[in-house]
Amino acid sequence: MKLGFAILFIVLLGNGPYLYAAQQDEKQQIVGEAIDNINIQIAKYFINTRLRPKDFPYYIQTFEQLNEFLNRYYYAGHPLIILVNQINNAKNDYLNTQGMSLDKFFENRISVHLTQKKIIGNYNLSPHWACLANTFESCHQCWYFDWGWQWDMKCWQDWWKKTQWQQFQEAIEKIMTEANAKMAVIEANEKSHFASFDQLVTIFCVIVLMILVSIFLILIIFAIKKHKHRFLIKMNRGKTILSQKPNHSQPDNAKSVANNNTVTEKSSPSPLYDREKFPPTQPIIETKTISSDMTPWIIKKWFVIGGSVIGKSHIESQLPCQDNHYHEEIGNNWGIAVVADGAGSAEYSHFGSQFIVQKTARAFHELVIKNDWHQQNQLPSNKDWHLSAKNVLTEVREMLESYANVQQRETKSLACTVIAVIYSPIGLLITHIGDGRAAYCNWQNEWKSIMIPWKGEEANATVFMTSDIWHQNIDHFVESRVITEKPIAFTLISDGCEKSSFECSQVDPITKKWSDPNKPYPKFFKPLVTTLKNLKQEGTPYNEIQAKWHSFLTAGNQTLKDESDDKTMILGVLI
Amino acid sequence: MAKNDFAAESPDNYEQKCLCVLALDVSGSMAGKPIDELNQGLEDFYDEIQEDATTANRLEISIITFHSDVKNELEPALVDNFTMPILTTKGSTKLVDGVREAIAKVEARKQWYKETGQPYYRPWIIAITDGEPDSDQDVEGLTQEIRTAIEGKKFVFLAIGVQGANMDTLKQISHSDMPPQLLQGLKFGAFFKWLSASMSTVTSSKPGEQVNLPTPDWTQGFTT
16 A cells, blocks of 8 residues: 555656656747748748849758758748739739730749759749839739849849848747747746646645655554564664664765765756756747848858969970969868969079978968867957967978978078968958968958068069068068958969959059059959859869869960969958 | 859059160161161061060160260150161260160169159160270270179160170170170071060069070070
């Protein structure tokens, strides 16, 4: 009978966690639903404002993936059908006058949309002109867009994007509020439910315990009365058993001492629910707003291409290409890019520049790892960066000297300039000795230069890694910068490319004064960034992109073709 | 052109200038075939430069002729802005005065470059002669001036000797880094072709002790 009571007691107690688990499941479900709804909104927003596949999230690389994404989230709720019905009700006669059946028209469009692999380009779910609206404003239900002439007008685009973004934000707000409300309801229930249940269980336990204790006592008294002498013997036996007990309890004490010595958070009895089994809810419920770059869903990665091509004059004087470049990833979407331009007058500068790019990249790579900037996503201060950069370049310079000794050459015969850029999604670190140019593009699509080439009075005069600059005013010759604005693209070039890609030599027609604006030419870089993104997103193999880049640098336009110096250009874009 | 090839527009950048002063001997001894070949060579030089768009925007040419007198035939100008003069011969050979005039021209032009703040490539002075300079010419003085200037990286000096020239004198006034060259026969054409190629090389090499020029094919193997 006692056993029976015990079992009942345990069963009642045990139900508690299960009830809690059910509540957790419900919570998970709400979270899942909210995520799905949000994804639907994303898909809708994307389709309604994006015209090109390259604007889709990075993890969508192929049309198959895109179809999957759209099928899962865009068609949920079949917005097309709703829309079709709306339009059907309002505008049927118009289309009839055009001699076209509405159903047939939409049927074609929808089937084209779903079955054709080339889904991009057939977004024309239904033509806007079918709404007979003269302006977007008067046609509120048309949340889709079309490819037609209206899209060409930028003002429509802007208005469209703005309203879509607003709608998107509102929809997300609504979803979040609803989800949060539901969660609140559950939590409230939890508390009251649990509270009352808790109380019941406590009361029940107490009653049962009291009953059990009283029964036990009665039994004992009764037994003593009946078998007094026998009980005395039992008591004695009990005593011996009792004396053995301390041995048994010692390990327990030791264990608890050990527990207290180790760093554990539990000083109170363990909670009713297991944190491992019921993990905390997803962060999505805690956040109320989504940042405008939507990072939890869109993770862009750097894609970098580089090339060095020999200049016309080098071919004529039978010199090799004295430019070199190198780039590699460091980790967590950080990387290092280096360009070195060998001095034309130095016999072995092609060896020098190759050595320098490799060693400089390696040294900066190690610097980032050592400081853990990439995992912390932390940029150093200007002062620290300049100091570190100088140290690294000094080290590399010494390595170059040793290399020259081993090769039995004069160090000056390996003369070259160097530009090093550490790139990351949160900013750039640049340092350089000599000439060449570097720039980046920010999220507002503005191209800005990030270094000033060291030039002398004579055109093409500059300093090199091997020049006698290390013992004098070294800070005058090593220029370092920390760019804290987020970049979406960056470039490094040797001076052979500067005339083609930068505004660097201008004469004022009135004053006849010459100046170097040092401005990256947007009409040069923007199409290259676009082409690079397209090539990458279409899955073009890297060596093919490399080959295209090479031929572009060689003779991509007349200015590049006419350039007599070696040309090097590294271009990195966030895709 | 395949789809998705890289294409881009380049800005209009002002070409930095390189001055080349030709100091030409038009003394009586050059009469006949030599002067004809020289004139032809100059025409070919003119055409060569015009063909290359970059050099055409970059190279400024000035011509000084010397005989018993020194004359500025052409002030520094881009090829688009002048036509080659046709040279005639007479008189003796005032080589030193001619070269001095060329040096003065270089200095004046550099002044102009500095006033406008524009960087410039190191100017060239090329002296072409077929004979002995007049006895009253200050060869010693010129030697000093040229040596100082070259060591001070003021300009590049190249002396060309046409058949019958006194190479010793030319060797004396030239710097050891750039010894005088003897023209093969009357191959002015080949020389000027080499010169235009060198002009584009000059613009891509960085100033140092040696300029990596294309291999000359117009010399007669007189090298030191």
